Amino acid sequence: MDNLTVVKIGGNVIDDPAALKRFLAAFAGLPGAKLLIHGGGKVATQMAEKLGIQTTMVEGRRITDQPMLDVVTMVYGGLVNKQIVAKLQALEVNAIGMTGADAGTVLARKRPVKDIDYGMVGDIEEVDSGQIQFFLRQALTPVFAPITYSLAGDLLNTNADTMASAIAVDMCRHNTVTLIYCFEKKGVLSDPSDENSVINVLTPEQYAENKAAGTINKGMIPKLDNAFKALDSGVSKVIICHADELAMAVQQGAGTTLKK
Amino acid sequence: MDNLTVVKIGGNVIDDPAALKRFLAAFAGLPGAKLLIHGGGKVATQMAEKLGIQTTMVEGRRITDQPMLDVVTMVYGGLVNKQIVAKLQALEVNAIGMTGADAGTVLARKRPVKDIDYGMVGDIEEVDSGQIQFFLRQALTPVFAPITYSLAGDLLNTNADTMASAIAVDMCRHNTVTLIYCFEKKGVLSDPSDENSVINVLTPEQYAENKAAGTINKGMIPKLDNAFKALDSGVSKVIICHADELAMAVQQGAGTTLKK
Known part of the structure; x- marks a missing residue:
């Protein structure tokens, strides 16, 4: 099977033109087939503000009504x-x-309303990895925005981390897949106040311990849950690293590598 | 050679959700390989207004500074x-x-500054029809927004009519191409005040006569110049018709068909 590197780049990097430029140069330099999924950053929130559309967050998640979906789109x-495409x-x-x-x-499909109505938010049903593979075979590099669609023809706002892991998992049908989450920290930290306390290798047991001790918390939890799930579902390697250290991380010289 | 229908849909239809819905249903019903190029309509101008970005027009053309390019993008x-993609x-x-x-x-490439600096506006240099053909072979239907790019990695605003004819002409390498301009009128009119005075077949000679007489004027002139140029450059048939009459126009039962 061919090697495929699936990279997710987070919102904070998108918001910083110089950091984005550095990241895209490193991404461009990755050998072999690759695929990028980007978040949106604060631009959508700022744009919504300028347009007088209110951003409602519930439990850290954006509620996506139709005007907000239009902004996100x-x-x-x-x-x-x-x-990103033009720069690449x-x-x-x-x-x-x-x-x-x-x-x-x-x-x-539109997330069913239980306690919270998230609005136009999509839970992924199916990735057409055959179609994506067809683009890769043509030497194209797909760049995904975190938006999906329903059979009814609606666009749906979708979490970029989740989209990255869903695509990575389905692409395992055709490739040996490495999934890399790039963000503004150097990896998973054993001490959240110390930027250099990067855990080089993280096992599910260590993750559980760190979660219990509270050293891994907040936004890292859904990210790591996604990441370990991807590893369990066929992805060969998952790395979490700083956007500036992508090239090094691929050589396992930076970031956190998750291990089963 | 395979048949390919290249359809351009104008801005006024984009602005009218019910008309767009009818048009997309007709487009979906077209037999064989097809490709859509859409304009932008007034939404960009309205969005720019809301964001406090001024729209400057010179000789009927939008001047595209960087903030306006961002809005257009x-x-x-x-x-x-x-x-459009989700609805299709x-x-x-x-x-x-x-x-x-x-x-x-x-x-x-960015249009060179002569009398007017159009800003981030692109004049088309090259269409990669091989790449587009590859999508068609995969039973995909490309839907183009009127934006191009430069080798320097800039996005550039580009006239949708021009983009439609440039794509149609280059696709003649691989297909027998019909180019259809859909808009809010029933075709080319011999009397601009009479919606039903559609010229069924228009030759270059008749076009020259009507232009001299002033019955064909304003926005129709660049549209028809583009259209006749496409016909001269290998496109088999060019039709100009109402967005609601696409299905009939394909059968030559509506609109204006241009003839060499």
Whole structure:
């Protein structure tokens, strides 16, 4: 099987043009087939503010009403996605920007209303990895915005970390997959106040211990839950690293590598 | 050679959800390989207004400074493009939305400054019809937003009519191409005040006469110049018709057909 590197780049890097430029140069330099999933950053929230649309967050998640979905579609699916694609083209990476709706690659369904109505939020139902593989075979580099679609023809806002792991897992049908989460920290930290306390290798047991001790908390928990789930579902390697250390992380010289 | 229908849908239809829905159903029903290029409509201008960005027009053309390019990228490349893709997916058309930057399909260069500095506007240099053909062979239906890119990695605003004819002409390498411009009128009119004075067949000679007489004027002139140029450059048939009459126009039962 071919090697495929699936990279997720987080919102804070998207918000910083110099950091994004450095990251894209490193991404362009990765050998072999690769695929990028980007978050949206604060641009959507800022854009919504300028347009007088209120952002409602419940338990750290954005509630996506129709006006907010339009903003997310514009900013993530349009502005951020196309700027990344054009920059990758200049770096001689033949990027193709898409949402899950494009070529029917990531189908979702609107999250059922239980305690909270998240609005136009999608839970992933199916990844068409055959279609994505077809782009890779053509030497194209898919760049995904975190938006999916429903059979009813609605666009749906979807968590970028979840989308990255769902795509990585399904791509295991065709490839040996490495999944890399790039963000603004150097990896998973054993001491949240010490940027250099990176855990080099993290097992499920260590994760459970650190969670119990409270040293791994907040946003890291859903990220790591996603990551370990991907590892359990066929992904060969998961790395969590700083966006500036992507090249090193691929050589296992930086970041946190998750191990079963 | 296979038949390919290249359809351009104009801005006024994009602005009218009911008209867009009818148009997309007709487009979905077209037999054989097809490709859509959409304009942007007034949404970009309205969005710019809301964001306090001024729209400057010179000789009927939008001047595209960087803030306006960002709006165009968001609205055309994001909102409009992805909404069309999701709706086509629901109509069982496997649409893939793109700009010219995606998969390097339409390369342009920033228009040189002569009397007017149009800003971030692209003149098309090269269409990668081989790449587009590859999507068609995979039973995908490309949906283009009128945005291109430069080798320097900039996105560029590009006239949708021009983009439609440039793509149609280059696709003649692989297909027998019909190019259809859909808009809010029933075709080319011999009397601009009479909606039903549609010229069924228009030759270059009749076009010259009507232009001299002033019955064909304003926005129709660049549209028809583009259209006749496409016909001269290998496109088999060019039709100009109402968005509601696409299905009939394909059978030559509506609209204006251009003839050499």
